[in-house]
Amino acid sequence: MSNIVIRRARLNVAMPVAPGLVMAAGLAILAAVPGVASEYWLSAVLTPFLILSLAGLGLNLLTGYAGQLSLGTAAFMAVGAYATYNFAVRVPGLSLLMDLLLGGLTTAAIGALFGLPSLRIKGFYLIASTLAAQFFIEWLLTKVSWFSNDDTSGVLSAPRLSIFGWSIATPVSRYQFVLGVVVVVFVVAASLVRSELGRRWMAVRDMDTAAAVIGIPIGRTKLLAFAVSSFVIGIAGALWAFAYLGTVEPHGFDLNLSFEVLFIIIIGGMGSIAGNFYGAAFIVLLPIALSHAAGALAAIGLDVGQLQNLQKILFGSLIIVFLIKEPDGLARLVQIARQRLRNWPLRA
Amino acid sequence: MSFFLEVLVGGLLAGVMYSLVAIGFVLIYKASGVFNFAQGSLVLFGALTFVSLVERHVAPWLAFAATLAVLVLIAIAIERAVLRPLVNRTPIVLFMATLGLSFILEGAAQLFWGAQVHGLDLGIDDKPLQLGGVMISQFDLFAAATAGVLVIALSLLTNRTRLGLSLRAVADDPLAALAVGIRLPRIWAIVWSLAGFVSLVAGLLWGARLGVQFSLSLVVLKALPVLIIGGFSSIGGAIAGGLLVGASEKLAEVYLGSLVGGGIENWFPYVLAILFLLVRPAGLFGEPAVERV
Numbered sequence: 001m002s003n004i005v006i007r008r009a010r011l012n013v014a015m016p017v018a019p020g021l022v023m024a025a026g027l028a029i030l031a032a033v034p035g036v037a038s039e040y041w042l043s044a045v046l047t048p049f050l051i052l053s054l055a056g057l058g059l060n061l062l063t064g065y066a067g068q069l070s071l072g073t074a075a076f077m078a079v080g081a082y083a084t085y086n087f088a089v090r091v092p093g094l095s096l097l098m099d100l101l102l103g104g105l106t107t108a109a110i111g112a113l114f115g116l117p118s119l120r121i122k123g124f125y126l127i128a129s130t131l132a133a134q135f136f137i138e139w140l141l142t143k144v145s146w147f148s149n150d151d152t153s154g155v156l157s158a159p160r161l162s163i164f165g166w167s168i169a170t171p172v173s174r175y176q177f178v179l180g181v182v183v184v185v186f187v188v189a190a191s192l193v194r195s196e197l198g199r200r201w202m203a204v205r206d207m208d209t210a211a212a213v214i215g216i217p218i219g220r221t222k223l224l225a226f227a228v229s230s231f232v233i234g235i236a237g238a239l240w241a242f243a244y245l246g247t248v249e250p251h252g253f254d255l256n257l258s259f260e261v262l263f264i265i266i267i268g269g270m271g272s273i274a275g276n277f278y279g280a281a282f283i284v285l286l287p288i289a290l291s292h293a294a295g296a297l298a299a300i301g302l303d304v305g306q307l308q309n310l311q312k313i314l315f316g317s318l319i320i321v322f323l324i325k326e327p328d329g330l331a332r333l334v335q336i337a338r339q340r341l342r343n344w345p346l347r348a
Numbered sequence: 349m350s351f352f353l354e355v356l357v358g359g360l361l362a363g364v365m366y367s368l369v370a371i372g373f374v375l376i377y378k379a380s381g382v383f384n385f386a387q388g389s390l391v392l393f394g395a396l397t398f399v400s401l402v403e404r405h406v407a408p409w410l411a412f413a414a415t416l417a418v419l420v421l422i423a424i425a426i427e428r429a430v431l432r433p434l435v436n437r438t439p440i441v442l443f444m445a446t447l448g449l450s451f452i453l454e455g456a457a458q459l460f461w462g463a464q465v466h467g468l469d470l471g472i473d474d475k476p477l478q479l480g481g482v483m484i485s486q487f488d489l490f491a492a493a494t495a496g497v498l499v500i501a502l503s504l505l506t507n508r509t510r511l512g513l514s515l516r517a518v519a520d521d522p523l524a525a526l527a528v529g530i531r532l533p534r535i536w537a538i539v540w541s542l543a544g545f546v547s548l549v550a551g552l553l554w555g556a557r558l559g560v561q562f563s564l565s566l567v568v569l570k571a572l573p574v575l576i577i578g579g580f581s582s583i584g585g586a587i588a589g590g591l592l593v594g595a596s597e598k599l600a601e602v603y604l605g606s607l608v609g610g611g612i613e614n615w616f617p618y619v620l621a622i623l624f625l626l627v628r629p630a631g632l633f634g635e636p637a638v639e640r641v
Contacts, residue, residue, distance in 0.1 A: 069440050121625050127443075128576050128625065131569065132618035139615055143608065255569075259447070266444060312455030319448030323441055324433040 030179055034172045043171040043244075049284045050175075050182045051239045056264035056276035057189055058232030063262075064270035065193055066225035067205025068118055072130035073233055073261040075137040078253035080107040080234025081156070081241035082147050088159045089149050096163045100181070103238045104231040110137075111230020112223050119219045122208070134255055141250035155249045161242060174243045181239060185232055190273045192228070201225050202271075263315060267322055269329030278330035287311055354483055355602050356595055361488035363594020364495045365557075368550035369571040370578065370586035371502070372543040377580045378519040379539040380431060381439060385446040388568025389453035390544055392560075394419055395551030399468050399560045400461040412548075419544030422453075427537040454565055465561040470552065491553045495587075498549060502542075502583060515539065519581070573621035579631025588632055593617045 034042060059073050084103030087094060094102070114133040118126055141147050148156055161168040161177070168177045192198055200221045203211040212218050241248040260283060268279020290311055326332055369387060376384045394415055401411035430445055476483040506512035517525040518535050526532055554564055570593070578589025600616045624631065 069443070117622055117625060121629055125576065125625060125629070128572060128618060128621045131572065132615060132622055135615035135618060139611055143611065262444070262447075306459055309455040309459040312451045313459065316448040316451030316455065319451070320430055320445050323437075323445050323448070324430075327441065
C-alpha cells in the first residue's frame with residue numbers, strides 16, 4: 001500500500017525532461033564550446049570556472065554534505081598540486097592521469113590527518129584545525145625546497161602535459177582535458193552522495209548524536225568525508241596549477257583562495273552538486289562583469305581602482321543576503337525557476 | 349638568561365595586544381553565541397577611520413568620538429540587518445555571515461579611506477626602559493596598562509551595573525532573559541558597540557606600533573587560537589590565552605624557529621590551540637559544553 005502511495009507521489013512530480021537529458025545537453029554545450037569561444041574565454045574564464053567548480057565540489061562534500069566547516073581548502077589544493085608535480089618529476093613512466101590520481105590520494109591522506117581533531121571537537125572549533133593546515137602547509141612548501149624539486153625560487157613550472165600521445169599544450173586541449181576530468185569526478189561524486197556513505201554524511205551533518213544512536217560510526221564517517229573531500233580538492237589544485245596557471249608558488253594558495261571556494265558553495269548551494277557550477281560561474285563572472293561596468297561607474301565618479309573594494313563589499317553583502325534569504329543558494333533558485341517553467345502557463 | 353627574559357617579556361606584551369582583540373570576541377560570543385570573524389575588520393575600520401580623521405585636522409578627541417559613533421551605528425545596523433534575520437540559525441551559518449561582514453567592512457574602510465599605510469602617533473615614545481636588567485619598551489607598558497584599565501572597566505560594567513546584570517542574564521540563558529523582559533536586540537546592539545569600542549582601542553595600539561594598514565584585519569587570525577586556549581566565554585581566559593600565545597610564539601620563533609628556518613610564528617599558535625583542544629576542549633577557563641538530547 002505504502003509503495004503505491006510513494007509511486008503516486010513520484011508520478012506527481014515526474015519531470016517531463018529527465019535530469020540525465022539536461023545534463024547531457026549541458027555537457028554537449030560545454031564540449032562544443034571550443035568551436036565558438038575565443039582563446040581568452042577558454043583559458044581565462046571557462047577553464048578556471050571548471051576547476052573552481054571541482055574545488056567547490058570537494059569542499060561541498062565536506063561542508064555541505066558532512067557538515068564539517070573547513071578554511072583550509074587552498075592548502076589542500078596546494079598539496080594536490082605539489083604532490084602531482086613530484087610524482088610527475090620523480091617517478092618516470094607514470095601517465096599524467098596516474099600522477100593526478102596519486103596526487104589526489106596523497107591529498108586525501110593529508111586531509112584525513114588534519115581531520116583527526118574532528119573526532120574530538122566540532123562546530124567552529126574545527127576552523128582552528130583547518131586554519132592550522134592552511135598556515136602550516138603554506139609554510140612547509142615554502143621552506144622545504146625538496147617539494148619544489150630544489151628550485152631556488154620555490155616556483156613550480158608545469159611539466160609537459162600529455163596523455164597517450166595527446167599533447168595538452170593549447171588552450172583548447174587544456175580545456176578539454178579539464179572538462180574530461182571534471183565530468184568524471186562529478187559523476188562519481190554525484191552517485192557517491194546518493195550511496196550509503198553519502199547518507200551517513202548527511203545523518204552526521206543533521207544531528208551527530210542521532211546518527212551515533214542509529215549505529216553510524218561517526219569518527220570513521222567524518223574522516224572519510226575529510227579524505228574524499230581532500231581527494232577532489234587535491235585534483236582541483238593540480239589542475240589549477242598545471243592546466244590553468246602554468247606556474248605555481250605556495251603563496252598562490254593562500255587563505256583568500258580558501259574563502260573564494262567557501263563563497264562558491266555558500267552562493268551556489270550547500271549540499272548540492274549542481275550548485276558548485278552555479279557558484280563557480282558566479283564567482284568567475286562577477287569580477288568580469290564589474291570591470292565591464294567600470295565605465296559606467298566612472299561616470300558616476302567612482303575610481304576604477306576602487307573596483308576591488310566594491311567587489312569585496314558586493315561579495316560580502318551577497319553572502320549575507322544568501323544566508324538570510326536562500327540558504328540553499330542558487331541551486332535552489334534554479335530548481336524553483338524550473339518548477340515554475342514546467343507548470344507554465346497553466347500555473348505560475 | 350636575560351635574553352630569555354627579554355624574549356619572554358616581549359612576547360607577553362605582544363600577547364596583551366592579542367588579548368585586546370580577543371576580549372571583543374568574548375563579549376559578542378557570550379551575549380549572542382556568534383563567533384565574530386569580523387572583529388579584525390572592526391579593528392581595521394576603527395583605526396583607519398580615526399587616522400584618516402586626524403590627518404584631516406580633526407582634533408584627536410573629536411576623531412575618537414566620531415569613530416566611536418560610527419562604530420555604534422555599525423553595531424546597530426549589524427543587529428538589524430544580520431543578527432535579527434538570522435536568529436535561531438546554526439552557529440556555523442552565523443559565523444559565515446560574519447565572514448561576509450568582514451568583507452563588507454574591509455571593502456568599505458578602504459573604499460572610503462584608501463589602501464595606503466598611515467602612520468599613527470599616540471604621543472608615547474617607543475623607547476626602551478631598563479627595568480631590573482631587562483629592556484622593556486615604554487609603549488608596550490602603556491599598551492599593557494591600557495588593557496588592564498579596559499579589563500577593570502569591563503568587569504565593573506558587567507558586575508556592578510544594571511546593564512551588566514542584563515548582559516550576564518543574556519549570556520546565561522537568552523530565553524529566560526527574554527521572559528523577564530530584557531530586550532535582546534538592544535543588548536546585542538550594545539554588546540556589538542562595546543566590541544567596537546574595544547576593537548578601536550586595540551586598533552589604535554596596534555596601529556601605532558605597525559602602522560594603520562590592511563594587515564591590521566589579520567590579527568583576527570591570531571585571536572582565534574587565543575580564544576581556543578582561553579575559552580570562548582571568559583574575559584580572564586582571553587587575557588591568559590593572549591599572554592600564553594604571545595609568549596610561546598616568540599619563544600618558539602627564537603629557539604625552535606632557528607632550527608627549521610624561521611617563520612613558524614604564523615602557525616605555531618594554531619598547533620598549540622589544537623593540542624589544547626585535544627586535552628581541554630573548553631579551554632583554560634571556558635565552561636565545558638553539556639549536551640542534552
